[in-house]
Every structure is written in structure tokens, then in C-alpha cells.
Amino acid sequence: MARVEDTSSLSAAEAVIARDAARRFDAVRRLDLVFRGGAGLFSILLLLVAWELFARSGKVTPFMLPAFSAVVERIYSDALTGDLWRNLGLTMYRALTGFVIAAVGGIALGALMSRNRIVRWFFDPIISVGFPMPKIAFLPIIILWLGLYDVSKISIVVFDAIFPVVTATLAGIAAVDTELIWSARNMGASERELMWQIKLPAALPQILTGLQVALPIALIVAIIAEMAMGGYGLGGAMMTASRFADSRGVFAGIVEIAIVGYALIKAMTLVRRRLLAWHEETAERT
Amino acid sequence: MQTMAQITMRYLPLVLLALVWEAAARLHVVDTSALPPLSKVAVAWFDLMRDGELINNGAASLYRGSAGLLLAVIFGGGLGLWMARWRLLDVFVNPLVELFYPLPKSALIPVTVLWLGFGDGSKILLIFLGCMIPVTIGAYNGARGSDHVLVWSARSMGAGRLRMMWDVVVPSALPELLNGVRTALALAFILLVSSELIVSQKGFGYLIGYLGSTGSYEGMYAVVLTVAFLGFAADRFYQLLMQWLLQWRE
Numbered sequence: 001m002a003r004v005e006d007t008s009s010l011s012a013a014e015a016v017i018a019r020d021a022a023r024r025f026d027a028v029r030r031l032d033l034v035f036r037g038g039a040g041l042f043s044i045l046l047l048l049v050a051w052e053l054f055a056r057s058g059k060v061t062p063f064m065l066p067a068f069s070a071v072v073e074r075i076y077s078d079a080l081t082g083d084l085w086r087n088l089g090l091t092m093y094r095a096l097t098g099f100v101i102a103a104v105g106g107i108a109l110g111a112l113m114s115r116n117r118i119v120r121w122f123f124d125p126i127i128s129v130g131f132p133m134p135k136i137a138f139l140p141i142i143i144l145w146l147g148l149y150d151v152s153k154i155s156i157v158v159f160d161a162i163f164p165v166v167t168a169t170l171a172g173i174a175a176v177d178t179e180l181i182w183s184a185r186n187m188g189a190s191e192r193e194l195m196w197q198i199k200l201p202a203a204l205p206q207i208l209t210g211l212q213v214a215l216p217i218a219l220i221v222a223i224i225a226e227m228a229m230g231g232y233g234l235g236g237a238m239m240t241a242s243r244f245a246d247s248r249g250v251f252a253g254i255v256e257i258a259i260v261g262y263a264l265i266k267a268m269t270l271v272r273r274r275l276l277a278w279h280e281e282t283a284e285r286t
Numbered sequence: 287m288q289t290m291a292q293i294t295m296r297y298l299p300l301v302l303l304a305l306v307w308e309a310a311a312r313l314h315v316v317d318t319s320a321l322p323p324l325s326k327v328a329v330a331w332f333d334l335m336r337d338g339e340l341i342n343n344g345a346a347s348l349y350r351g352s353a354g355l356l357l358a359v360i361f362g363g364g365l366g367l368w369m370a371r372w373r374l375l376d377v378f379v380n381p382l383v384e385l386f387y388p389l390p391k392s393a394l395i396p397v398t399v400l401w402l403g404f405g406d407g408s409k410i411l412l413i414f415l416g417c418m419i420p421v422t423i424g425a426y427n428g429a430r431g432s433d434h435v436l437v438w439s440a441r442s443m444g445a446g447r448l449r450m451m452w453d454v455v456v457p458s459a460l461p462e463l464l465n466g467v468r469t470a471l472a473l474a475f476i477l478l479v480s481s482e483l484i485v486s487q488k489g490f491g492y493l494i495g496y497l498g499s500t501g502s503y504e505g506m507y508a509v510v511l512t513v514a515f516l517g518f519a520a521d522r523f524y525q526l527l528m529q530w531l532l533q534w535r536e
Contacts, residue, residue, distance in 0.1 A: 035377075039378055039381070040377075040380070040381030040384075042378075043378040043379070044382065044385060046378075064401060121295075122299045123299070124299075125297050125298075125299050126303070129300065129518055132518050132520075132521030133514040133517045133518050134475035134476050134478075134479050134513060134514065136476050136479055136480050137491070137494065137510045137513040137514055137517075138510055138514070139480075139483065140483070140495060140506060140510070141506070141507065144320055144498065144503065145320055216390060219390040220390040220391060220392045220476070223390050223393060224395075224476075224480040224484070227395060227396070227480075228480070228483055234393075235392070235393075238393065239396060239484070241396070242399060242400060250397055253393065254393050254394070257393040258385075258386075258389045258393070261388040261389050261390050262388045262389075264388070265388040
């Protein structure tokens with residue numbers, strides 16, 4: 001709407017017409033959004049109802065597919081006994097600690113590589129060869145070195161999640177407008193100030209994209225590590241349930257993990273919008 | 287063109303790392319059972335190749351991975367293209383895609399085992415389900431960006447639905463579709479190896495776990511490095527394929 005208000009050069013009549021058109025356009029768009037949102041909720045509900053009906057129809061055994069209501073019941077009782085919170089807390093702790101270490105370390109390494117030629121020479125082939133590798137294959141080696149505890153789970157998360165952060169930071173800094181850097185230098189910025197006040201903020205959109213790639217990886221890997229090593233945590237609990245042929249437990253795990261994944265990714269989008277409030281990308285979306 | 291010297295200079299750090307590894311293990315700076323010398327790992331690799339363990343398990347993994355990925359590309363790509371062309375499908379299926387997109391795909395491992403057991407079927411289903419969504423999203427975004435003018439003119443020249451899909455929509459969706467497949471390729475390796483590590487009786491992941499549990503760490507390192515190299519090589523090869531497929535665009 002603000003765009004239309006700013007029409008001092010138009011005559012009054014034209015401004016009114018423009019405002020009406022914009023309002024109508026906004027109304028149509030809002031209607032479309034409501035329609036899409038409604039249809040979205042509807043199709044998710046439809047999926048859940050279909051699940052419930054199919055599970056109860058007797059075409060599949062409750063072992064193959066327990067009813068959705070039974071799964072919800074299971075989650076509820078796990079929440080009451082506190083199992084759910086313990087498992088959830090541990091998984092989040094492992095995934096998010098690994099993610100934060102990978103984020104800080106990845107940005108630091110990317111920034112160092114962009115500034116120092118020797119660091120860059122050394123890490124460049126390691127990053128470009130390591131990025132496409134399935135690093136989860138190294139899990140048994142990390143277990144061999146660090147044992148079956150949280151340290152090894154967090155380490156494999158860091159090892160997997162750091163690559164997209166480093167490459168995004170490098171690419172982001174390389175793409176910073178050179179005129180921006182020249183003018184900052186001209187105004188007497190030191191190399192340190194240049195990095196903190198110009199390069200990193202200007203590269204922030206790409207760095208955040210790297211973090212948005214790294215976050216789901218951290219979650220996937222944390223759950224795989226828990227499944228492979230057993231014990232508590234959402235992945236470990238699912239594996240135990242699967243060993244005891246407790247299919248309600250397995251499906252409860254999927255629903256819980258799906259909700260956690262959805263919430264984390266949405267939170268990350270909000271953080272992005274917040275941090276980039278100054279960036280034109282955010283303005284376009286409103 | 288890069289000269290030989292430039293390439294050597296570029297990959298020198300990897301050689302240095304290998305040398306440090308060998309030296310650290312030989313001079314007992316680290317425990318050799320935790321880090322056997324690289325030369326012994328190489329010997330173990332040749333042994334595993336000769337007695338066929340690596341080839342047999344590798345073939346099993348390759349079959350599972352390529353079958354799952356192929357199904358994901360066919361069904362995921364088809365779904366994405368139709369979603370972009372047909373609004374009703376878009377409105378109802380897109381929310382489901384968005385719902386399943388953030389699901390950490392590794393959560394599906396126990397379910398596919400529950401449904402199909404420990405064999406090939408469960409791995410193929412896992413890779414199919416896990417890799418389908420990135421391909422769908424790539425195809426959908428690509429096809430939605432296809433030029434309306436092209437679509438209209440194809441229609442006015444009498445192209446049928448399928449014909450237009452194949453001749454107009456698919457080529458213009460190709461870059462993003464191929465990028466989605468690249469994500470799926472990386473995901474396929476992760477899901478394959480981790481599901482084989484956790485529950486399997488053959489495959490690369492199984493072999494890694496088996497060699498590790500019997501204490502033959504040289505062999506375990508050899509298989510881990512082989513898998514890592516294959517993942518890297520598959521991605522490079524796919525990038526070349528992408529370049530070749532997108533040649534006509536410039």
C-alpha cells in the first residue's frame with residue numbers, strides 16, 4: 001500500500017484510481033492466499049483422515065500401519081511419562097549444538113579463506129572434494145575414535161553440516177560489490193572493520209542460505225547417528241521400537257520428527273526475515 | 287585450460303594430508319588400530335577387490351541406489367511438472383509437499399524396514415521416498431518459470447497436452463529439474479549408506495559395519511574411502527552430464 005501513497009506527482013484523481021486498483025489487487029491476492037491456505041489445511045486433514053480410515057479398514061494389519069489416533073495416543077502417553085521430552089531434548093541438543101558449531105566454524109573458515117591465500121590454497125581442494133562426499137560413511141570411524149557418546153554424535157553433525165556453510169560464506173564474500181569495498185577502504189576502514197562491517201553483512205543473504213541448507217542436514221545426521229548408536233533420543237527410540245516390532249512407537253517417532261523438522265525450518269525462515277529486514281529481498285515479499 | 291602444474295598445485299593439500307596420515311600412523315603418533323597407515327589401507331583395498339567382497343557388496347548398493355533414484359526422478363519429476371501445469375493439483379498437493387519437505391528423511395529408515403524387511407525393497411523404497419521431494423520441487427519451480435508466451439504459441443499451433451509438456455515445458459524446466467536431481471543424488475548416497483549401516487545384510491554400509499565389528503580397521507577405512515570417492519565421482523560425473531544436457535541454452 002505504501003507504494004501507492006507515494007504519488008504526489010500524480011493528480012488527485014489518478015491517485016484515487018491507482019489506490020483503488022491496488023486495493024482490489026490486494027484483495028484478490030488475499031483471497032487467493034486464504035483459498036490456498038484453506039486448501040492446504042484441507043488436504044493435510046484429508047491425508048490424516050485417509051490414514052485413519054485405511055488403517056481401520058482391515059486391509060492392512062495394525063503392525064504395518066497403526067491408526068493415526070493410536071499414534072497420537074502413544075505420543076500423548078509418552079509426553080505424560082516424560083519419555084518424549086527427554087528424547088526430544090537430547091536430539092535437539094545434539095543437532096543444534098552441532099549446527100551452531102558448524103555455523104560459527106564454517107563462517108570463520110570461509111572468512112579466513114577469503115582473506116588469506118595460504119589458508120585458501122590448503123582448504124579449497126578439501127572443501128570441494130569433501131562437499132559432495134557422503135560423509136555419513138565416516139560414522140564408524142568417528143565412533144572408533146570418540147566412542148558412542150554425545151561427542152561423536154555432535155562431531156559427525158559438525159562434519160556434515162559445515163561444508164555448505166563454508167562454501168556459502170566464500171561465495172557470498174566473493175560476490176560483494178567491489179565498489180562497496182573500495183569506498184570503505186577509501187574512508188579508512190581497516191581489514192578487520194572491512195570484514196565485520198562490510199563483507200559479512202553484505203554476504204549475509206548467501207550465508208543464511210548456507211545455514212538453511214545446513215540445518216536439515218544437521219537434523220538428518222543427528223537422527224542417523226542416534227539410530228546407529230542406539231540409546232536415548234528420537235532416532236534411538238525409533239530404532240528400539242522397530243527392534244521390538246512396536247510399530248506405534250515407530251510411527252510416533254516419524255510424526256514427532258516431522259513436527260520438529262517443520263518447526264525448525266519455519267523458525268529459520270523467520271530468523272532470515274528478521275536478520276535481513278534491511279535487505280530488499282524482505283521488502284519484496286510483503 | 288589448466289596446466290598440469292596448476293592442477294598439481296591445486297590438489298597438493300590432499301597429497302600432504304595423505305602423507306601426514308601415513309607419517310602419523312607409521313611414527314605411532316596416534317594409535318595404529320584407530321588410524322592404520324594409508325599404505326596398509328591400500329593393501330586392504332586390493333585384498334577386498336580380489337576376493338570380490340567389495341564388488342559384490344558394491345553391486346548390491348549400486349542397484350538399490352540407482353533403482354530408488356530412477357523411480358524418484360520419474361515420479362517426482364512427473365508430479366512436479368503436472369503440479370505446475372494443473373492448478374487444482376497444485377493447490378491440493380503442494381501443501382503436502384511442503385509438509386514432507388522438512389521431514390528429516392532418515393526418520394523413514396525404521397518404517398521402510400517395518401514394511402519391507404531387511405532386503406533390497408526397503409532400501410529402494412527409502413531412497414525413492416527420500417529423493418522424490420527435491421526432484422518434485424525442482425521440476426515444479428522450473429516448469430512454473432516456463433515462458434507463458436511459448437506455451438500459448440505452442441497451444442495455438444495445435445500442440446496437444448503431452449506434446450506441449452515434452453517440447454515446451456520440460457526443456458524450460460530442465461535447469462532447475464536437473465538441480466533438484468543433483469540434491470537427490472547426494473541424498474541417495476546418504477540414505478543408502480546409513481540404512482545399510484543400521485539394518486542390512488549386504489551393501490557398502492553393511493561391509494563397513496561388518497569389518498569394523500570384526501576389528502579389521504584397514505578394510506573398514508578402505509570401504510569408507512571407496513564410498514566417499516564414489517559419492518564425489520558421481521557428483522562430478524553428474525555435473526558433466528548437466529553441462530552436456532544444457533548445452534543448447536547459450
